[in-house]
Each structure stands twice: as structure tokens, then as C-alpha cells.
Amino acid sequence: MIKKYNARSRLIFSLSMSIGIIIIALILSYSLSDDLLVTDFSQKSLPPSWLHLFGTDWLGRDMLTRTLKGLRLSLAVGFVGAFVGATIATCLGIMAATLGKKADAIISWLVDMFIGIPHLVFIILISFMVGGGVKGVILGVGLTHWPSLTRIIRNEVLSIKNSEYIKLSRNFGKSRAFIVIGHILPHILPQIMVGFLLLFPHAIIHEAAITFLGFGLSVQTPSIGLILSEAVKHISIGDWWLAVFPGLLLILIVKSFDGIGEQFRMLINPNSANQ
């Protein structure tokens, strides 16, 4: 007989799988030596083999090493970008819900406006304005990914704002800042966490996308987007491994993060946690 697991234990299992994949990728990116990145024309354009699992590129660099190191930078950029986005969303969401009707109207209007603009166009614009590079990508991703989370946080704060203990706190003469930090923030922390985790894969994908389009990171920084954009030129001469493996790894990592966010959301939601 196959033992039936409930949704909770299945969630925890796949959650640890996703985290495991990301940790392995991170450890490998640190443990692989930089010697494999040295240009070596005797090893040029080799297809995947046991010695070079992802093959080598047109300069004889090991693609596995390049991909993993690039992934590390992508993860870092994604992390900071998602952090910036989540911080903006938290501040604006709380402000919309607590500072009265006018602030709410202005912020809701901003949210609607930003949701209407395509992300990619806006990221390219911001990245171009601040001069590209890591800074451009982080700002671009952070400044475009707050609207939906802002909306979630605003609604969440509105729903607990009128609870009796917050009214009592106000009658005890507590300041608005005290109520936000002491009463409201701990309640919306799970939502912020989920929002942050779901922003993460977006941030990584967009980083790769704008670097691929040439508006992001500079050529000497190793990043997935750059690897993919260079690989396109070599696919036509048959070097398929340059694009396929880094692309697959990117999808795997992004799906892992997406899974973590989704599963975390299901875990903290009492309706779905114990199904």
C-alpha cells in the first residue's frame, strides 16, 4: 500500500526540494575554480562531455562554471531587486490604508497607472536613465514590481485596521507609528514574505531579459542574460549547448522560487494548509 501524504507534507517535501536545488547551485558557484574561465583556444567550442558537462564556448571557457557563476549574480540582483520592490510595496500599501482617503486615492491611482505600463519597457527606460549595470537592473526591477503587492498589502491592512485592539491602542494614546510597527506589521509579515518570494523569479527573468536585449549588465560581468544573448550568435553555427543548458538551468531556478512562494502561501493560508 502506498501511504497517502496530506498536502502539508507534500508541500514541505517540494519546498525542501526547491530550496535544495538553489543551495546546490549556490555552493557549486562558489566551489568551482576560476581557472575554468581562463581563455583556452585548444578547448574551443567543445560539445558537452564528462569533462565539460555543459560544453565550452568559442573562447574555450567551461560553460557549467560560467552558467553557475552567472546564476549567482542573477540571484543576487533578483534578491536585491525583489527586496526593493517589496519595501516600496509595504510602505505604499500601509500608507494607502492608514493615511486617509486622499492618500489612498493617490496611491491607488499610481498603482493602476503602473500596472497599465508594460514592465519591460519601463525597466529598459529606468535602466537606461541610471546608466545601466547592476544598479540599473536592480532599480529597474525594484521600481516596476511593487504595484500588485501594494494592492494586496493595502487590502490586508484595511481588514485589520478596524479591529478592536487597534482602536483600543489608539484610545491608549499610542501614536500612528507605534500602531503600524507594533500591531499592523507583524500581521502582514507573511503576506510580505510571500510577495517577496513571488517577486524573486520575476526579478531574475527580467534581469536576464534586459541584459539579453543589451540594456542591462555590462559584457564582462557573468550573467545568465548575457550568456544567452551571446549564445544566440553561435546557435546558427551549431553550438546548441551554449543556449540550451543555461536556459534550462534558469527555468529550473525560476520555477523553484516560484514554487517556494506558491507553497509558502498555501502553508500560511489556514484554508489550504491542512488539506
Added chain:
Amino acid sequence: MSLIAENIGFWYEKNNWLFQNVNFELKRGEVVGISGYSGCGKSTFAKVMANYLSPIAGRVVVDNKAFVKGSYQPVQMIYQHPEKALNPKWRMYRSLTESYQPDQEILDRFGIREEWYHRYPVEISGGEMQRFCIVRALAPETKFLIADEMTTMLDAVTQAKIWKELIKICRERNLGLMIISHETELLAKLCDRILSVQEMQCGV
């Protein structure tokens, strides 16, 4: 010194008055009962008096002064459901000391034990939570207390104990106490005078 309602009126739906032209005075050291059937506006009246809701018409004043926002309010309220009046993510001690630092004497009088301090609201009983809520409302700055169906969900023995202590403290500190309840026997036993929201409306 008194808490006075001057011609107050309130509605939830526009022009559908729940009560209107209510005049009421609560003096310090007085215990007043408000009774009435369910849905007649007892709790709403209590909330208006405690400044949780602003009256649509008229005004509520303490010593001829309107309520000052952002400071400790002289009128405090104790709710029917203590579990809603406590932040579920805070331990009891943090909730207890949110308004002021109570001394040991008052904690002993309401039988609050130290072992409850580090529990969350879900880990103690309703009666125990209500004691915390009462002590929390009894800060030195409190001049008037409004108890909205405070002991409805407690057993008779606990009810008697809590009321005895609360009335004693109100007499000692010269606090005005307004008790909202549908139990007329309880009100008859505790209060100096009993009113209903309907009776307070002029011309009805």
C-alpha cells in the same frame, strides 16, 4: 466632573436614525446601567460615548471639553469579547502594559497570575483574558469606564467576583462607570440608576 452627551444622534444608514436627541450625563463616582433589547443601539451608544464613533449630530464632552486626539483618552471601554480586544500575536504581558504599568496590588485584586504573562491570548481562558482587559483599562488617567456586556460570556461565580472588585475600585478612585447589559437583574443589583437608550431620547 462629568461625561456629557449633548443631543447626540447616530445612524449607520443615512437618515435611518438609530437614536436621536439623546441627552445623558455620567458623573464621576456614579454607576449607571443601560439596558434594552438586542439591536436597540446600546453598544453603538457606548461606542459614541467612548469616542470610537463620532456622533452624527450633537457632541460628547468631558468637563466641557471635546476629546483630544492622540493622547490617553479619559473614557475607556471594556468589550464583550476580550479575544478581539487583544492582539493575538502579542503575549499577555505586552498587551497588559500597553496602556500603563499596573502595580502588583491591582493585579492581585483581579487574580491575575504571573504564569499567564508569557502566554498568547489563545492559550488562556476567556475569563482570564477579560481580567487583563479590565486591568489594562484602569490606568491612572482613566476617569470614566464603559463596560459593554463585559461578563456575558463568563460563569456566575467569576462574574460576581469581577463585578465586586470593579465596583470597589470605581468607588475608591471616584470613576464613573457605565454598564451596558441586557440582564436587568444584574443592573438592578449594581447600578445607582438604570436607563434605556429609548428613554434617553427626548420627545419619544
